[in-house]
Amino acid sequence: MNHLDQPSDISRRVFVKGLGFVSLSLVASAMLGGCEQLIKDIQNRPVRRYLRTGSPEVQHTLDIYREAVVRMKALPAADPRSWNAQAALHGTVAGGFNLCQHGTPHFFSWHRAYLLYFERICQELTGEKSFGLPYWNWNQQPAMHPAFLAPGSALNHPRSSTTVGTNAAFGDPSMTTILSDTNFFTFSSQLEGTPHNTAHVIVGMDMGTGGSPLDPIFWAHHGMVDYCWAKWNIELHNDNPNDPTWINTKWDYFVDGSGNPVSVIAGITPLMPLLSYRYESSTVGNYATPIDMLKLSAQEAKTIEARIRKGAEVRFDIKRRIPVASNMPLRLDRPVSRPTRVATADLTALLESDARRERVFVNVDYAQLPMANDFFVRVFVNLPEANAQTPTSDIHYAGSYAFFGVHTLSGESHHHKTDFIVDATETLKRLHRNGLARTDQPLTVQLVAVPVAGKFRQPEMQLLLKNLGFIIAPVHVRTSPG
Incomplete structure (x- = not known):
């Protein structure tokens, strides 16, 4: 489908004229010649x-x-x-x-x-x-x-x-x-x-x-x-x-x-x-x-x-969901560690393949924004002792996320981001290669809140974790150059 919903020749001239530089009425005259200045506007x-x-x-x-x-x-x-x-x-x-x-x-x-x-x-x-x-x-x-x-x-x-x-x-x-x-x-x-x-x-x-x-x-x-x-x-x-x-x-x-x-x-x-x-x-x-x-x-x-x-027919297809936890209150100053219902053996084919045919995301979904957002959250895999001092250079580290905005009591209906994904594919592969993700044991996931300024303003603040789990999704293949 044409992005501008215009006939193909008009669309070509929309490119020539530049977005918003001239009105569509002037595009028609550009088709008759004299496009040099318009092309120059694009180039400059x-x-x-x-x-x-x-x-x-x-x-x-x-x-x-x-x-x-x-x-x-x-x-x-x-x-x-x-x-x-x-x-x-x-x-x-x-x-x-x-x-x-x-x-x-x-x-x-x-x-x-x-x-x-x-x-x-x-x-x-x-x-x-x-x-x-x-x-x-x-x-x-x-x-x-x-x-x-x-x-x-x-x-x-x-x-x-x-x-x-x-x-x-x-x-x-x-x-x-x-x-x-x-x-x-x-x-x-x-x-x-x-x-x-x-x-x-x-x-x-x-x-x-x-x-x-x-x-x-x-x-x-x-x-x-x-x-x-x-x-x-x-x-x-x-x-x-x-x-x-x-x-x-x-x-x-x-x-x-x-x-x-x-x-x-x-x-x-x-x-x-x-x-x-x-x-x-x-x-x-x-x-x-x-x-x-x-x-x-x-x-x-x-x-x-x-x-x-x-463009392309892009979708976020989910091949498999692996739930870890749901409807669980969390305290900000206490790291969370939860076992999954999947063992490394269930992911062996994925983890031992060099091709990126599928990706594994850690998916974290909260019930609402926190009352304060002076922190970010690090995600680890198979490291139950992970805490705020655990370095991100640790082999178990998968990624991080942060909340933008805080929960208000005004009843505002504006949709805001309370769910996050962290691509854990390469972390899982590294752990598997190094013998730190055993095929006979379930995987574990850790969430560690880290204060931005060294300490939490509200260390006892609670968050309601709506869902925590893994998502396995196929890789979307990019188009060929040009």
Whole structure:
């Protein structure tokens, strides 16, 4: 199905014109000739650079970003482009979340549209049409760029931490595992639950709430999330859903640079990095840069565009569920260890195969968000003595996740992520190879809550674990390049 639900020739011209640069009425005239300027607009679309020191281009970007923040904060409160109004689309510090999508198939698409129209407001208010939001590659640069720490700067903001440090959620093993997942739905869930949520929690204060866009680092953090999706989809040749329900989901509350309402459907968002902006590529995990997005020829871009527009029939198929525990109250300061109903022998064929035909996820589902989110949770396999001091370099470590947001008593109905998956396939294989997962004994799973700042604010806080178990799912095969 065509993502734009237009005749094929119109769709081709939509690519040529660039998303939102001209109206469809002008596309018809472009078909008659004179497309050179429109093609040039695509080739010269704004560059989103990765934040680092020593780059004049990055410094110029930060200067423009700082000016945009100042100008947005100076706008009247009733202006939908104002700093607070833009943040309120996402949520508020005290009231939770509003229109943002978390824990849904539109985590990527909603936030991509959100960033694009915020970027256009910045362009309009500063007069810098070439401005692209910078992104914070916390995998390569754990500390925030100094521009976000300068006293008195509009980019500075109260925070609990200005670095993600050595947290394993952002390390090469974690990011490599996540980016190697070829299924859109499990890739999205892992990227959201692990590095995305953990960054919000570590930075803390406003960033740990629905009002997180009040902190200028939010937009650089989500730029990295968006870049990871673009890298996965464009550079690594993975497919987004072509399901009409996903494609035709529409949002009508964003505004353009002049404050005019715009309407955007999810199905156009995968094309935005080809039409409206481009990323300065950088390494994430073990994935370097197979495609330099700044040097794509028009033909290369059209070939990529055709593949992305086509998408695939992506589903999260579950071959087998292995329950471990359900409806169990947990105390935050007490690690949990539970045996499974499956022995390693039941997984021998999977664990002894080098081919990734199936994956094993640890699936953790809670009844609701916690009352405080100053912690993240590490997952171990076959290590009953695991605790907060157990290093993530331990062979039993599988991964981690964090809660973004807290439970409120306001009765808000906004869906938020309370279920998580951690890909434990390689951990199980390592344990099996090293004789630490015996075929005559059941596997065990450990959940260890770790405070971000050294101690829990509410150590006796209880969480209701709704379900804990393993999920075995077939690998979704990526498309061939181009």
